[in-house]
Amino acid sequence: MLIVHSTMAGDGHLNGCLTQVSVILMDFFLNIFDNYPMNVINRTSPYQGFEQGPIRPPSEAQSLLVRVTRNCHWNRCSFCPVYKGARFSIRPVEQVLHDLDSVAHHVGNLVLLSAGPGLLMEEDVREAFNVLPPEETASFRAALSWYRSGMESVFLQDADSLVLRPTRLIEILQHLKELFPLVKRITSYSRSDTIARMPADQLRALAEAGLNRIHIGMESGCDAVLAMMNKGATKEVHVRAGLKVKAAGMELSEYYMPGLGGIDLWREHAQDTADAMNRINPDFIRLRTLAIPERTPLAGEVRDGRFRKCPDPLAAEEILLFLDILEGVTGYLASDHVLNLFPELEGHLPGDLQRMRDLIWGFLTMEPHIRFIYQLGRRLGLLSRLGDVDDPGRRAEVQEAARRLGVTPENLDAISDAIVKRFI
Numbered sequence: 311m312l313i314v315h316s317t318m319a320g321d322g323h324l325n326g327c328l329t330q331v332s333v334i335l336m337d338f339f340l341n342i343f344d345n346y347p348m349n350v351i352n353r354t355s356p357y358q359g360f361e362q363g364p365i366r367p368p369s370e371a372q373s374l375l376v377r378v379t380r381n382c383h384w385n386r387c388s389f390c391p392v393y394k395g396a397r398f399s400i401r402p403v404e405q406v407l408h409d410l411d412s413v414a415h416h417v418g419n420l421v422l423l424s425a426g427p428g429l430l431m432e433e434d435v436r437e438a439f440n441v442l443p444p445e446e447t448a449s450f451r452a453a454l455s456w457y458r459s460g461m462e463s464v465f466l467q468d469a470d471s472l473v474l475r476p477t478r479l480i481e482i483l484q485h486l487k488e489l490f491p492l493v494k495r496i497t498s499y500s501r502s503d504t505i506a507r508m509p510a511d512q513l514r515a516l517a518e519a520g521l522n523r524i525h526i527g528m529e530s531g532c533d534a535v536l537a538m539m540n541k542g543a544t545k546e547v548h549v550r551a552g553l554k555v556k557a558a559g560m561e562l563s564e565y566y567m568p569g570l571g572g573i574d575l576w577r578e579h580a581q582d583t584a585d586a587m588n589r590i591n592p593d594f595i596r597l598r599t600l601a602i603p604e605r606t607p608l609a610g611e612v613r614d615g616r617f618r619k620c621p622d623p624l625a626a627e628e629i630l631l632f633l634d635i636l637e638g639v640t641g642y643l644a645s646d647h648v649l650n651l652f653p654e655l656e657g658h659l660p661g662d663l664q665r666m667r668d669l670i671w672g673f674l675t676m677e678p679h680i681r682f683i684y685q686l687g688r689r690l691g692l693l694s695r696l697g698d699v700d701d702p703g704r705r706a707e708v709q710e711a712a713r714r715l716g717v718t719p720e721n722l723d724a725i726s727d728a729i730v731k732r733f734i
């Protein structure tokens with residue numbers, strides 16, 4: 311059932327046991343630690359219309375994207391292309407609330423147009439769209455897509471919403487809950503370094519205001535790899551931040567990046583990352599395999615020979631070692647990124663661990679020419695799971711593509727790299 315509050319105004323008081331005084335104190339606390347120049351929030355900058363940032367986690371495909379900051383205030387990770395060259399700023403709260411009001415307004419109209427929850431006629435939608443002023447079209451599209459997805463989750467953008475003062479974020483969360491009381495999940499990316507520096511009370515206050523899942527890009531638990539990639543966090547910082555999120559009562563997604571240690575550090579990368587996960591026991595471990603687009607600093611290191619990328623079989627061996635060391639983790643392991651070699655490497659921990667190990671072992675012990683077909687077929691999108699190589703028709707399709715594109719076992723790595731860059 312869909313319920314949409316038509317009231318736009320928030321009353322400003324806080325949820326649960328959080329008092330106004332404690333929020334003000336927390337705000338003061340954050341300002342002491344805050345390293346950002348005041349000009350990152352330009353309160354006089356005019357509203358530039360409804361905004362959404364460039365990325366979200368794959369698991370937030372159905373979520374309404376609400377942009378509270380622009381870009382990344384760290385922006386130094388050498389493997390990350392997303393915000394390079396883009397200036398960080400914090401959007402004034404009133405502008406974020408304006409975005410939310412605009413989405414709520416369009417959702418309200420879509421409810422009136424629909425024959426039942428989510429049931430809309432294309433011509434009704436087109437008619438409604440055609441009479442919109444140009445400045446309303448972006449929020450209408452966002453509302454439409456969210457309405458069709460069931461309106462259950464919201465993702466706050468961009469790279470680290472928790473860098474906002476808690477009072478600001480709580481104001482946004484409260485407004486969201488008032489407009490959309492049936493939303494079940496409100497989530498955000500955050501950096502371990504930001505969370506590790508936050509007072510625990512502040513995190514709890516955000517949880518009480520409705521923020522109930524945090525996505526953290528751990529990438530690695532190995533200090534040498536983290537330093538090499540300029541991640542701005544150590545293993546201890548990752549562990550401290552992860553434990554704090556859980557203690558605050560929020561769900562935690564930790565991202566692990568297979569391949570990030572390269573040929574030289576793959577073992578340490580697997581071992582230390584598994585150890586960090588064991589200590590945190592996150593609700594989700596999400597795999598997101600390394601890819602190196604040209605516009606990243608890491609691409610320069612590859613050209614200089616300072617970073618040697620793991621070929622697929624070595625990255626698979628790394629994941630196997632990672633799984634072997636996992637112990638006491640009871641969350642869900644997800645392979646929900648298009649860059650991953652094994653989309654079916656998913657399951658509940660620890661029950662599905664052996665099946666996942668067997669899957670990778672199956673890949674590593676394949677005849678080399680069959681493994682070649684799987685790697686290429688997966689990268690080209692012709693095969694979607696390891697078992698697909700057993701289908702003679704699909705195998706022939708990949709062989710034909712290899713012939714047409716001139717792919718051989720010798721140039722497979724280079725061609726795979728070029729293919730995956732298209733997805734970033």
Ligand code: SF4
Nearest residue numbers: 382385386387390469
């Ligand atoms: S913190 Fe995240 S968004 Fe920012 S540079 Fe690093 S990986 Fe990219």
